[in-house]
Amino acid sequence: MPSNNNYAVESERLEEARNRFITEIAKNIHLYNITPSAGRLYGTVFFSEEPMTLDEMSKALGMSKTSMSTGIRSLLDANMVERVWERGIRKDLYKVEDDWYKSFSNVFINRWRNATELNMSAIQETKEMLYQLRQETTFKDISKKIDTDIEKLTEAENYYHWLTDVIALFETGKIFDIVPKRRDLTKGKNI
Amino acid sequence: MPSNNNYAVESERLEEARNRFITEIAKNIHLYNITPSAGRLYGTVFFSEEPMTLDEMSKALGMSKTSMSTGIRSLLDANMVERVWERGIRKDLYKVEDDWYKSFSNVFINRWRNATELNMSAIQETKEMLYQLRQETTFKDISKKIDTDIEKLTEAENYYHWLTDVIALFETGKIFDIVPKRRDLTKGKNI
DNA sequence: AAGTTTGTTCAGTTAAAACTGTACATAATA
DNA sequence: TATTATGTACAGTTTTAACTGAACAAACTT
Numbered sequence: 001m002p003s004n005n006n007y008a009v010e011s012e013r014l015e016e017a018r019n020r021f022i023t024e025i026a027k028n029i030h031l032y033n034i035t036p037s038a039g040r041l042y043g044t045v046f047f048s049e050e051p052m053t054l055d056e057m058s059k060a061l062g063m064s065k066t067s068m069s070t071g072i073r074s075l076l077d078a079n080m081v082e083r084v085w086e087r088g089i090r091k092d093l094y095k096v097e098d099d100w101y102k103s104f105s106n107v108f109i110n111r112w113r114n115a116t117e118l119n120m121s122a123i124q125e126t127k128e129m130l131y132q133l134r135q136e137t138t139f140k141d142i143s144k145k146i147d148t149d150i151e152k153l154t155e156a157e158n159y160y161h162w163l164t165d166v167i168a169l170f171e172t173g174k175i176f177d178i179v180p181k182r183r184d185l186t187k188g189k190n191i
Numbered sequence: 192m193p194s195n196n197n198y199a200v201e202s203e204r205l206e207e208a209r210n211r212f213i214t215e216i217a218k219n220i221h222l223y224n225i226t227p228s229a230g231r232l233y234g235t236v237f238f239s240e241e242p243m244t245l246d247e248m249s250k251a252l253g254m255s256k257t258s259m260s261t262g263i264r265s266l267l268d269a270n271m272v273e274r275v276w277e278r279g280i281r282k283d284l285y286k287v288e289d290d291w292y293k294s295f296s297n298v299f300i301n302r303w304r305n306a307t308e309l310n311m312s313a314i315q316e317t318k319e320m321l322y323q324l325r326q327e328t329t330f331k332d333i334s335k336k337i338d339t340d341i342e343k344l345t346e347a348e349n350y351y352h353w354l355t356d357v358i359a360l361f362e363t364g365k366i367f368d369i370v371p372k373r374r375d376l377t378k379g380k381n382i
Numbered sequence: 383a384a385g386t387t388t389g390t391t392c393a394g395t396t397a398a399a400a401c402t403g404t405a406c407a408t409a410a411t412a
Numbered sequence: 413t414a415t416t417a418t419g420t421a422c423a424g425t426t427t428t429a430a431c432t433g434a435a436c437a438a439a440c441t442t
Contacts, residue, residue, distance in 0.1 A: 383442100384441100384442090385440105385441085385442080386439100386440080386441070386442095387438100387439085387440070387441090388437100388438085388439080388440090389436105389437090389438085389439100390435105390436085390437080390438100391434105391435085391436075391437090392433105392434090392435085392436095393432105393433100393434095393435105394431105394432085394433095394434105395430100395431080395432075395433105396429105396430080396431070396432090397428105397429085397430070397431085398427100398428080398429070398430080399426105399427080399428070399429080400425105400426080400427070400428080401424105401425080401426070401427085402423105402424085402425075402426090403422105403423100403424095403425105404421105404422090404423090404424105405420105405421090405422085405423105406419105406420085406421075406422095407418100407419090407420085407421095408417105408418085408419085408420100409416105409417085409418080409419100410415100410416080410417070410418090411414100411415080411416070411417090412413100412414085412415075412416090
């Protein structure tokens with residue numbers, strides 16, 4: 001066993017500490033629709049002192065460059081990393097988006113708004129089909145079922161309207177008036 | 192081909208209309224950490240006139256009872272369906288939770304709070320490890336990296352504090368003061 | 383208590399997603 | 413223009429998740 005005051009050993013300890021956080025990120029990042037592997041990738045780039053290339057990521061994680069490419073793309077789509085340029089470097093460089101509020105909002109907005117819109121269209125279409133059928137049918141039983149269905153769908157529609165409003169809260173940034181960003185408490189200054 | 196004013200044909204059209212919505216639900220329900228199959232299950236129970244048993248679900252979806260059991264449990268955990276009792280019926284009966292606002296809030300709160308807490312603990316622990324290492328190390332290079340890491344982690348911590356506050360908005364129901372529930376506009380009465 | 387009914391556990395199977403290496407397309411360099 | 417470097421598409425493989433049927437356990441019925 002090497003002695004404790006050894007650079008390699010301490011670097012290893014630093015790596016371990018970072019790894020504690022990276023592992024947790026990887027576990028929970030599925031909430032952003034990101035795979036655990038891409039989560040580890042995110043963590044790695046997060047701690048990196050410099051923007052990283054695909055080759056560096058590949059080496060750091062012991063995974064194929066192809067995986068790095070698709071992984072970084074999913075992080076890019078979620079606005080969790082960004083591409084940066086440095087003169088003289090041909091390779092693509094990536095760093096984490098440091099505004100986590102923005103990342104969260106982006107993911108939240110995109111995912112929920114998309115789903116909400118699709119669901120609302122589906123409700124509209126379903127209602128159309130039901131209205132038409134109700135006009136044509138002569139069976140009391142059928143039209144009764146249709147009426148119940150339409151009522152349920154309208155209820156759902158109200159909910160989606162509300163959800164749209166909630167999403168707008170994040171989209172417009174009004175959420176930050178209601179729930180202010182936290183300032184760095186350790187720094188003492190509270191501008 | 193059977194004539195148009197035929198009960199079976201119109202029932203089929205009703206089924207088709209319902210299916211339009213069910214299919215869309217199934218596609219987007221992964222946002223609630225629910226599988227598409229369980230999503231179809233949800234849709235089926237949603238339109239059912241009566242609370243359903245596992246056997247009825249199994250028949251309606253053409254899937255095994257085991258799948259219905261696990262599917263309904265995931266919906267139950269997400270507070271999207273609830274169990275109801277009817278005298279004289281031994282089988283478990285399920286209906287959808289009709290307060291969609293509650294369902295959404297529940298899912299949102301549980302998923303994000305859990306992840307947030309785990310990530311915050313990880314940050315704490317990582318910081319502890321880093322503080323310790325910084326006290327012990329003599330290498331300027333190492334302690335510089337540590338300082339940068341701690342700064343990044345503190346930034347992340349602030350974000351998680353903010354997220355906790357946002358979650359509390361839904362937990363306490365204060366969100367409904369800010370974004371009021373939509374009333375059923377078609378009914379005309381606006382109490 | 384014996385016999386049913388009902389939901390769930392578990393092992394095995396099938397289906398889906400993640401990952402890899404090769405081959406290719408594009409762009410930079412000489 | 414020829415050569416080299418770099419990221420991505422694609423086909424095949426591995427890993428993970430979903431699904432099923434049989435066996436079991438708990439509760440109800442008689």
